[in-house]
Amino acid sequence: MKVIVIGAGVMGLSTAWGLARNGHHVEIFEQAALPNPQASSMDEHRLIRHPYGDHAGYARMIDPAFAAWDLLWSDLGRKLYAATGTLALTGNGADWAERSALTLAAIGRPMTELTLSELRRRFPQLNAGGVERAFWLDTGGVLFAQDIVTALARYLANQSHVRLRADMQIRTVDLDLGRVTANDGTVHEADMVVVAAGAWVGRLLPMGQRLLPSRQIVIYFRLPEDQRAVWAKGPMIIEKTGDVGLYFVPPMEGRGFKVGDHEFSRTGDPDGGREAREEEIAPLIERCRGLFKGFDSWTTDRLKVCFYTVTDDERFVVEKTGAKGWVMSPCSGHGFKFGALMGLELARTIASNRDPLQHARWAAGLEGE
Numbered sequence: 279m280k281v282i283v284i285g286a287g288v289m290g291l292s293t294a295w296g297l298a299r300n301g302h303h304v305e306i307f308e309q310a311a312l313p314n315p316q317a318s319s320m321d322e323h324r325l326i327r328h329p330y331g332d333h334a335g336y337a338r339m340i341d342p343a344f345a346a347w348d349l350l351w352s353d354l355g356r357k358l359y360a361a362t363g364t365l366a367l368t369g370n371g372a373d374w375a376e377r378s379a380l381t382l383a384a385i386g387r388p389m390t391e392l393t394l395s396e397l398r399r400r401f402p403q404l405n406a407g408g409v410e411r412a413f414w415l416d417t418g419g420v421l422f423a424q425d426i427v428t429a430l431a432r433y434l435a436n437q438s439h440v441r442l443r444a445d446m447q448i449r450t451v452d453l454d455l456g457r458v459t460a461n462d463g464t465v466h467e468a469d470m471v472v473v474a475a476g477a478w479v480g481r482l483l484p485m486g487q488r489l490l491p492s493r494q495i496v497i498y499f500r501l502p503e504d505q506r507a508v509w510a511k512g513p514m515i516i517e518k519t520g521d522v523g524l525y526f527v528p529p530m531e532g533r534g535f536k537v538g539d540h541e542f543s544r545t546g547d548p549d550g551g552r553e554a555r556e557e558e559i560a561p562l563i564e565r566c567r568g569l570f571k572g573f574d575s576w577t578t579d580r581l582k583v584c585f586y587t588v589t590d591d592e593r594f595v596v597e598k599t600g601a602k603g604w605v606m607s608p609c610s611g612h613g614f615k616f617g618a619l620m621g622l623e624l625a626r627t628i629a630s631n632r633d634p635l636q637h638a639r640w641a642a643g644l645e646g647e
C-alpha cells in the first residue's frame with residue numbers, strides 16, 4: 279500500500295513510522311524545512327502525565343502511549359525522555375487535581391495526596407501561594423520533543439520505502455481520489471492521504487470553527503546558580519490555583535526551564551510574526567511569583583510563540599474523510615504525548631481496514647468514558 283502524508287510534525291512522522299514498520303510505502307510532504315522550526319512539535323519539550331481531569335479516556339491512553347514511545351526508543355536506538363513524576367496543585371476553588379485523582383483511582387492508578395506541610399518539605403523550592411490541595415504521582419515526565427521529531431525524520435530518511443520531501447507545500451487535496459497537488463504543480467497519488475498539517479489544516483480543508491489555530495506563549499527562565507540543581511531534579515507541575523491552568527517543565531538533562539499556560543487564545547496566523555510582547559506574559563509572571571521561591575532573582579531567557587490547533591471540547595480529531603483520506607489533528611495543546619501512539623494506531627487502522635468511526639471515537643478519548 280502507498281500512503282501520502284502531508285506534514286512532518288510528530289503526527290505525520292509517527293504515522294509514516296507506523297506504516298513503514300509494516301512495509302508500506304510512504305511519501306511525506308513538508309512545506310518547509312524538515313523538520314519545520316515553526317511546527318507545534320518543535321519545542322524543547324512536551325509533558326506526558328496520567329492526570330487528565332475527568333477525561334478517563336485520555337488517562338487510560340497514557341500507558342499505551344508510554345508503550346508506543348518505548349517502541350520508538352527501541353527503533354531509534356535512544357531514549358528521548360526523562361522521568362520527573364507529576365505534581366498537581368489546586369486552589370482558589372479549582373478542583374482539577376481532585377477530579378484527576380478520582381478518575382485515576384477509578385482506573386487503578388491512584389495519586390497520593392500530600393498535606394501542605396509535606397508539600398513544603400518535599401519541594402522546598404515552592405512558595406505554593408494559593409495552593410489548597412496537592413497530589414503526587416510517580417509517573418510522568420518530559421519528552422524531548424524537537425529531538426524526537428528530528429531523530430524520527432532522520433530514521434525515516436534511511437528507510438528504503440519512505441520518501442521525505444522537504445520544502446514542498448501541498449496546495450490542494452482530493453481525499454476521494456487520493457490525489458494531491460504540490461506547489462510546483464506536480465500531482466501525486468496514493469491509496470490513502472493523511473492530512474497532518476497542524477495549525478495549517480484550515481488552509482487545505484474547510485474545517486470552519488472546528489479546528490482553530492491558537493497562538494500560545496511560553497517563557498524560558500534563567501535561574502541563578504544556587505537554584506539550578508534542585509530544579510534539575512523536577513518535578514513537572516500542573517498548577518490550577520487560578521482561572522488559568524499553568525504547567526511547569528523542569529530543566530531535565532540540560533534542557534530549558536519552561537512555564538506556559540493552558541488558556542487558548544483561539545487567534546493567530548501560524549505564518550504570522552512569532553514575536554511575543556512583554557504584556558502578553560505579565561499574568562504568567564505574576565502567577566510564577568506566587569508559586570516559586572526566589573522568583574525575583576530569575577530572569578527571562580527567551581519567549582517562544584507556538585501554535586495549538588484547538589477544538590471546543592479539547593478532544594482530538596482523527597477522522598476518515600472521503601474514500602481515501604484521513605484528517606489527523608490530535609492537538610488542543612495536549613497531543614504530543616500521544617504522538618507515537620496516534621501514529622502507530624492510525625497506521626494500523628489504515629492498513630487493516632479497522633472501523634474508522636471506532637478509531638475516531640478512540641482518538642477523541644471517548645472510549646471508556
Ligand SMILES: Cc1cc2nc3c(=O)[nH]c(=O)nc-3n(C[C@H](O)[C@H](O)[C@H](O)COP(=O)(O)OP(=O)(O)OC[C@H]3O[C@@H](n4cnc5c(N)ncnc54)[C@H](O)[C@@H]3O)c2cc1C
Pocket residue numbers: 284285286287288289290307308309310313314316317318319320323324325326446447448449474475476477478479482494495496538584585586606607608609610611612613614615616
Ligand atoms: C506551547 C505548547 C505547549 C504544548 N505542550 C504540550 C505538552 O506538554 N504535552 C503534550 O502532549 N502536548 C503539548 N502540546 C501540543 C503538541 O505539541 C501538539 O499537539 C503536536 O505537536 C501537534 O503535532 P502535529 O504533527 O499535529 O503538528 P505540527 O507539529 O505543527 O506539524 C504539522 C506540519 O505540517 C506542515 N504542513 C502544514 N501544511 C502543509 C502543507 N500544505 N503542505 C506540506 N506541509 C504542511 C507544517 O509545516 C508542520 O511541519 C503543546 C503545544 C504547544 C504549542
